[in-house]
Amino acid sequence: MRNIKLVIEYDGSRYDGWQKQQGNPKSITIQDKIESVLSKMENEQIQLIGAARTEAGVHAYNQIANFNTNTDMKLYEIKHYLNRFLPRDIAVLEVSEVPERFHSSFNAKAFRYEYKISMGEVPSVFERKYNYYSFHKLDSLKMRQAAKHFIGKHDLKAFSDNKRMKKSTERTIHKLDIYSDINEIVITIEADDFWPNMARIIAGTLMEVGAGNMEPDFIKEVIDSKDREIAGPTAEARGLFLQEVIY
Known part of the structure; x- marks a missing residue:
């Protein structure tokens, strides 16, 4: 199992914040969009962990997130895949592999x-x-x-x-x-x-x-x-x- 870290930029204007909202099927969040693309990438269910829970309408230059995956794809292939299928108001700037225990939220100082x-x-x-x-x-x-x-x-x-x-x-x-x-x-x-x-x-x-x-x-x-x-x-x-x- 690999632990992959993302550096993400987004325009939050049309989103209901970073975090997906359980019980609100009409909400559109940054996490929802990225998880959806990642899950289709290798046909596996992906849970994305974000460092900061930005609110509805808030933007990000450098949001950090990580996820666990079994994919054999190279890092540049993951980056290209995400940027190909994500909406134009979300961009993945960097993709890197990090230690198993890295947690984008808990490790933030x-x-x-x-x-x-x-x-x-x-x-x-x-x-x-x-x-x-x-x-x-x-x-x-x-x-x-x-x-x-x-x-x-x-x-x-x-x-x-x-x-x-x-x-x-x-x-x-x-x-x-x-x-x-x-x-x-x-x-x-x-x-x-x-x-x-x-x-x-x-x-x-x-x-x-x-x-x-x-x-x-x-x-x-x-x-x-x-x-x-x-x-x-x-x-x-x-x-x-x-x-x-x-x-």
Whole structure:
């Protein structure tokens, strides 16, 4: 039995996220699409394990996944087969063979996401699927000041939409960088783990600071409160990209 690792890029615009949804036959997910092609490749049932469970509408530059197979196909043949039969909005960038115990999710040490915001005078027709458009100029300096409060290990319950979340809501944010120019702001967040919507709520809260609706130092109070109602809105999915999984 071989353990095969994939590096995958996808446009999440028309998908219901990465993970297949049991009991919802109408859902279309990235995992569903790739598993379907893999299962036909050698007529065997394939279970694909993804590193990050990106949400509906979220994109990825470098999603990592692995699967077990009995195929004798060469790695380049697997790559060519997948890219031939997958939809054009999903691409397999790399295929490699890894040790039997490699698990794309459990072995991951950190995840890096980026959130893209456009602020041009007129929204770009071509970027509308991949950037959030802000009708207000955002103050990137204040956003950077606010970002400092996230660094380190915190209970980030205020940035979870799941009120019944039973697992620990403590996370360690390693980096939170904000790049800006006249027309764009890019928020990059690296943490040991993310739960659904966490990156988007952090981005939405930072945008509230940039818009002048929240002071930078108020972020500390939001974190300490553990109250989702005090944090900012959940930013739209289209601006979020999984940039890298770190092992």
